[in-house]
Amino acid sequence: MSQFKNLLKADIIKLKSTQMLWIHLYIPILGLIAFLSYYSYAPYSSYSKVSAYLEVLCMVFPILIGIITSMVSDQEYMAGGFQNILISSETKSLSFISKYTLFLLLGILSTILSVAGFYLGFSLMGKNNFPVNMYLAVVGILIGGNMFEYVLHFFLSFRFSKGISIGVGIVESLISALFLTGMGDGRWPFAPCAWSMRFIGSLLARYQNVNFVDPDLHLGINICIFGTVLSFLIMLIWFTKWEGKKAEE
Secondary structure (H helix, E strand, O other): OHHHHHHHHHHHHHHHHOOHHHHHHHHHHHHHHHHHHHHOOOOOOHHHHHHHHHHHHHHHHHHHHHHHHHHHHHHHHHOOOOHHHOOOHHHHHHHHHHHHHHHHHHHHHHHHHHHHHHHHHHHHOOOOOOOHHHHHHHHHHHHHOOHHHHHHHHHHHHHOOHHHHHHHHHHHHHHHHHOOOHHHOOOHHHOHHHHHHHHHHHHHHHHOOOOOOOOOHHHHHHHHHHHHHHHHHHHHHHHHHOOOOOOOO
């Protein structure tokens, strides 16, 4: 446990030499300013405004995850070809857990800022018809629904390149938007990038008292939980055997 704490502390210190922390602060703040400014005079209903904002958050997540994981990968590579995390199998496994924990902490920070900021700003406009409990649930869905994405892009960034990771993130964002429509019916539970989008859609429908239940909701929740746990375990095993080589080398 002490070794894990030291690794996590070291990873946090490394943030000072990158823009990762600022990215997690600037993007939510700029997004809030843009959306709240537009919503101050836009003629749409409160439901449409909240729904559109949360949909954009879901779409941005895969791209942001791709960028962040690739930045960490490049940082470790430039620091000596991943030598700091290739000392031993135990060190490699703890390094993965440490970096994954850091990713989640940054994601939680960014998500809370985005969702809480919107809740406060929209409430001050007198246009918020949703309770704070719904926004808390949104935070949980955004983090829980994207835990698989962190594992996936961690692998893409460390095994391949930042171009692959970011490119996949862009494609996933497009897929999540497409799967919000009827095109995703019956398919979205098998597309991790669409999980948070669909979960939040069902949540909003519930708070709007809409008489609709996504027939694939329970299947999606089960696949999300199982897939996330399984991917983490597989990634942990792979990382302990990884020798620091990239496909581009």
